[in-house]
Amino acid sequence: MPELPEVETIVRTLSPQVLDRKIEDVAVLRGKSLACGEALLPKLKGARINKVYRRAKLLLMEVIPKGAKKALFLAFHLKMTGKFFVHPDGSEPLKHTKIIFDLEKLPGEPSRLFFDDMRMFGYCRLMEAKDFSDWPFWVKLGPEPLETPARELAERIAARKSAVKAVILDQTVLAGVGNIYADEALFKAGILPTAKAASISLPRLEKLAGEIKAVLLESIEQCGSSIRDYRDAQGNAGAFQNSFYVYGRGGQACKVCGTTLATARVAGRGTVYCSKCQTG
DNA sequence: ACGCGTGCCTGTTGGC
DNA sequence: TGCCAACAGGCACGCG
Numbered sequence: 262m263p264e265l266p267e268v269e270t271i272v273r274t275l276s277p278q279v280l281d282r283k284i285e286d287v288a289v290l291r292g293k294s295l296a297c298g299e300a301l302l303p304k305l306k307g308a309r310i311n312k313v314y315r316r317a318k319l320l321l322m323e324v325i326p327k328g329a330k331k332a333l334f335l336a337f338h339l340k341m342t343g344k345f346f347v348h349p350d351g352s353e354p355l356k357h358t359k360i361i362f363d364l365e366k367l368p369g370e371p372s373r374l375f376f377d378d379m380r381m382f383g384y385c386r387l388m389e390a391k392d393f394s395d396w397p398f399w400v401k402l403g404p405e406p407l408e409t410p411a412r413e414l415a416e417r418i419a420a421r422k423s424a425v426k427a428v429i430l431d432q433t434v435l436a437g438v439g440n441i442y443a444d445e446a447l448f449k450a451g452i453l454p455t456a457k458a459a460s461i462s463l464p465r466l467e468k469l470a471g472e473i474k475a476v477l478l479e480s481i482e483q484c485g486s487s488i489r490d491y492r493d494a495q496g497n498a499g500a501f502q503n504s505f506y507v508y509g510r511g512g513q514a515c516k517v518c519g520t521t522l523a524t525a526r527v528a529g530r531g532t533v534y535c536s537k538c539q540t541g
Numbered sequence: 542a543c544g545c546g547t548g549c550c551t552g553t554t555g556g557c
Numbered sequence: 558t559g560c561c562a563a564c565a566g567g568c569a570c571g572c573g
Contacts, residue, residue, distance in 0.1 A: 262565080262566065262567085264567095289559070297545095318567080338568085340566080340567055340568080341548095341550090341565075341566060341567075342550090342551085357551090376548095379550085379551060379552070380549090380551055380552085380565090380566090381549080381550050381551080382548045382549070382566080382567070382568085397569095398568075398569085421543095422543085422544080423543090423544065423545090427544090427545095430567085432567085432568080439566080440565095440566065440567090458548060478556095488565090489552090489553085489565085509568080528545090528568065529545085529546075529547090529566080530565095530567095531564080531565075531566080
């Protein structure tokens with residue numbers, strides 16, 4: 262389930278494979294996977310991929326259409342099971358392939374970029390620059406945690422009344438944290454996921470913000486977490502799952518104090534925490 | 542305006 | 558052994 266570190270890893274592994282290459286053809290195998298921009302599809306033919314980058318959990322590509330000055334943008338949300346892989350010329354779609362981008366052929370390089378998505382929660386939006394302002398999710402996205410001072414993140418969290426876990430998962434408060442890194446950061450900060458954000462002292466929230474940044478950075482260094490089947494755009498698994506303190510470890514011993522880790526549902530999500538190391 | 546619950550999806554897992 | 562419910566979870570949406 263790609264969160265910020267996994268999407269960042271996919272950007273880094275996909276970019277060298279597709280940057281500056283031209284898109285020769287696009288096949289949308291499942292209409293709903295292209296959330297908008299169907300009318301712009303013809304403009305993709307012959308367009309050059311100028312930039313591959315990330316915002317929150319979104320992977321974006323800026324493409325320059327042939328002979329046009331206005332750029333187009335592909336914004337992918339991978340949700341739980343979205344994947345990219347560049348397959349050899351002539352490869353047939355896989356069971357869960359939703360969109361195929363045929364790139365210009367280069368000697369010795371694969372040319373079929375597949376967007377696969379087993380659960381079908383993911384999507385691609387094809388847009389012009391002006392369309393971003395009509396995309397509510399994009400407009401409301403909070404700041405990038407790695408580019409925002411911990412103090413500022415703490416103040417944004419403190420302004421909300423809900424359970425602190427629900428608050429840090431809220432993409433309008435800060436962008437890019439999902440269930441894994443929420444649980445890990447709360448453990449490292451020693452804060453119970455159910456504690457109300459507004460009731461936590463600012464220094465503790467600043468500690469939490471610092472731990473969010475630390476856990477995201479550490480995971481990026483490890484190329485993300487591979488739960489089940491996450492792979493980067495070169496097919497490699499991440500390694501950060503080996504560093505989890507709590508996520509997926511319910512019922513096992515806390516690595517710090519030995520207490521059996523508790524499970525609960527918070528903000529509608531499976532949640533694991535240590536009732537001794539974490540307090541309200 | 543905010544907070545909370547539900548639906549979207551399919552493959553995997555565990556209980557009876 | 559086989560079936561089926563529960564589960565995985567980000568976000569849109571609707572309700573209070």
